[in-house]
């Protein structure tokens with residue numbers, strides 16, 4: 001699978017829980033092919049138990065292929081690091097979160113169909 005996304009440095013500014021604080025969330029977005037390939041393993045380790053091997057979801061987590069219609073890799077990475085609604089933060093580094101998110105968008109996102 002070719003890697004066609006090198007986004008350069010990227011900083012997401014997200015509102016803190018109380019709305020008064022802005023927490024910068026940064027990821028190393030220079031993901032080479034080897035790092036990208038490790039995304040599959042990260043997914044199997046940290047995500048598949050709830051979102052299933054094919055991303056279609058389980059009773060513990062929703063179908064990602066639907067959610068990924070509108071989420072960018074950086075937005076997915078923010079969900080992984082910070083949690084979202086019923087999903088708790090996942091215990092990975094920011095950089096791992098971005099790698100697995102790039103992989104997930106490639107594997108299960110709109111362009112995979």
Ligand code: HEC
Nearest residue numbers: 046047050060061062067076079080084085086087090100
């Ligand atoms: C313990 C179960 C669990 C694990 C592990 C888990 N998730 Fe989730 N995930 C959920 C649940 C539940 C939701 C729905 C959250 C909600 O809408 O309240 C969710 C939602 C999401 C969403 C949609 C967010 C949105 O705004 O629509 C994405 C993307 C996602 N998860 C990606 C991942 C990735 C990538 C991993 C692995 C790094 C992961 N999840 C690990 C349970 C899990």
